[in-house]
Amino acid sequence: MTDNIPGNLSTANPSNFPLTQLYFYLTEGCNLACRHCWLSPKLQTHDRIYPVLPVELFRSILHHAVPLGLKVVKLTGGEPLMHPHILEILDVIKEFNLGLTIETNGILCTPELAKKIASFNKPSISVSIDGADAETHESIRGIPGCFDKAINGIRTLVDAGLKPQVIFTLMQSNKNQIEPVVRLAESLKAGSVKFNIVQPTGRGEMVIDSGQALKVEELIETGKWISDNLSKPVKIKLFFDLPAAFRPLSRMYGEDGDGCASCSILKILGVLADGSYALCGIGNHIPELVFGNAREDDLSEIWNNSPVLLELREGIPSRFEGICGKCHMKRVCRASCIAQNYYLSNSLWSAFWFCDEAYKKGLFPSTRIAPRIN
Amino acid sequence: MSADTHPLIEFKNNSIIIPKQGITLQEEPDNWGFLYDPQNDFSFGVNPVSIYIWKQLEQKMTFKELTGKVKAHFSNVPDEIETDIITFLTALVENGLASIESFSQDGEK
Numbered sequence: 001m002t003d004n005i006p007g008n009l010s011t012a013n014p015s016n017f018p019l020t021q022l023y024f025y026l027t028e029g030c031n032l033a034c035r036h037c038w039l040s041p042k043l044q045t046h047d048r049i050y051p052v053l054p055v056e057l058f059r060s061i062l063h064h065a066v067p068l069g070l071k072v073v074k075l076t077g078g079e080p081l082m083h084p085h086i087l088e089i090l091d092v093i094k095e096f097n098l099g100l101t102i103e104t105n106g107i108l109c110t111p112e113l114a115k116k117i118a119s120f121n122k123p124s125i126s127v128s129i130d131g132a133d134a135e136t137h138e139s140i141r142g143i144p145g146c147f148d149k150a151i152n153g154i155r156t157l158v159d160a161g162l163k164p165q166v167i168f169t170l171m172q173s174n175k176n177q178i179e180p181v182v183r184l185a186e187s188l189k190a191g192s193v194k195f196n197i198v199q200p201t202g203r204g205e206m207v208i209d210s211g212q213a214l215k216v217e218e219l220i221e222t223g224k225w226i227s228d229n230l231s232k233p234v235k236i237k238l239f240f241d242l243p244a245a246f247r248p249l250s251r252m253y254g255e256d257g258d259g260c261a262s263c264s265i266l267k268i269l270g271v272l273a274d275g276s277y278a279l280c281g282i283g284n285h286i287p288e289l290v291f292g293n294a295r296e297d298d299l300s301e302i303w304n305n306s307p308v309l310l311e312l313r314e315g316i317p318s319r320f321e322g323i324c325g326k327c328h329m330k331r332v333c334r335a336s337c338i339a340q341n342y343y344l345s346n347s348l349w350s351a352f353w354f355c356d357e358a359y360k361k362g363l364f365p366s367t368r369i370a371p372r373i374n
Numbered sequence: 375m376s377a378d379t380h381p382l383i384e385f386k387n388n389s390i391i392i393p394k395q396g397i398t399l400q401e402e403p404d405n406w407g408f409l410y411d412p413q414n415d416f417s418f419g420v421n422p423v424s425i426y427i428w429k430q431l432e433q434k435m436t437f438k439e440l441t442g443k444v445k446a447h448f449s450n451v452p453d454e455i456e457t458d459i460i461t462f463l464t465a466l467v468e469n470g471l472a473s474i475e476s477f478s479q480d481g482e483k
Binding site for chain 1: 398400401402403404405406407408410412415417419421
């Protein structure tokens, strides 16, 4: 009966903030050149090979992170399956008995890899598909032939008993393929489809500036259509990555609600391919959000004493500014993506660009604004 | 946990719940909403049943009266409704949105 919106943070005591997840950006390079990628990795080819995180350094990081509370490892990129020792990496995660999340473009997924991933306890894996046909997908992903390989990757994962989530990033060029992609995901027996919004970071900034992304009002409308219409006739679960302020409470917390996606910023740390510890992948762009390097720095010291992390623990949610400071959802949403906000404003506390723009256009839901400061 | 073993069973028998002054309720189109405490800048999400209970609290009723109202107002009320109501009221008190007030044995509030 109660539906408390949790997250009342009263103290910055480090013991209250276990480091539960590490996000490993395993490879500096990527085998695709997606036009909207927020991390902007370098395109790796046969004659251009970029550094990856060494397995022994990976093992050492887990060794130091487990006492701090580590439960789950996320492998992302670049492209995690491009790591030349990905099977060993998976073995190390298993040695430490940790949970596994993988974000991949799917094209290097072999039956051996899929079987290994499926051997984890409830692994989570997502594969990016940006169109229901090769032409659309490849025009966004930048490499001919990658569509069929990605589809085969999903099939391989499903054959191994996994239920991969399809990630679909909405743009002007693929907005007419929402339903076809959902149908494709259903036919492949994927577990769910998640619709992402292009973020103005890295190459995504150019996509937005050039008008290739959907406008805020289009995104709100599309999210509503997916939730109210498309999700009803389809069997597969659909998630739309709108900020929590734009989603009905009943859809998040009611019976069969899918919860509220919130920034995990207070319990995660990113590890870049060169061994750097960073707030998350944003460390690839913002040097001041890199806190040290696993080759020389003590993880415990970084996690417990990094000034940026301490500032976040002390300031969330009371220091959020603009519309995020006024929003009922601020304790769970946490300004959606603090890394993104910093990238745009050099402030940890500025409002999320999407909500800010919606507020200025009169599109922010009035019932989500606290009355005291309305 | 059944209602009879709940730590706040005393509250169930001998108290009424008084909403804190200044709390606002903002209702949304799907009949869910937020209780907001401007003093502490604290928002608390509530579902339609919780909203109904919150509105009844303004009339200062006992737990028994409150439970009766909920049972009469909603259809298909589950058996564990008393536990649910106590859990909700406890959350209100713990989050500073309401307070407990004792009433005398003869029922005078």
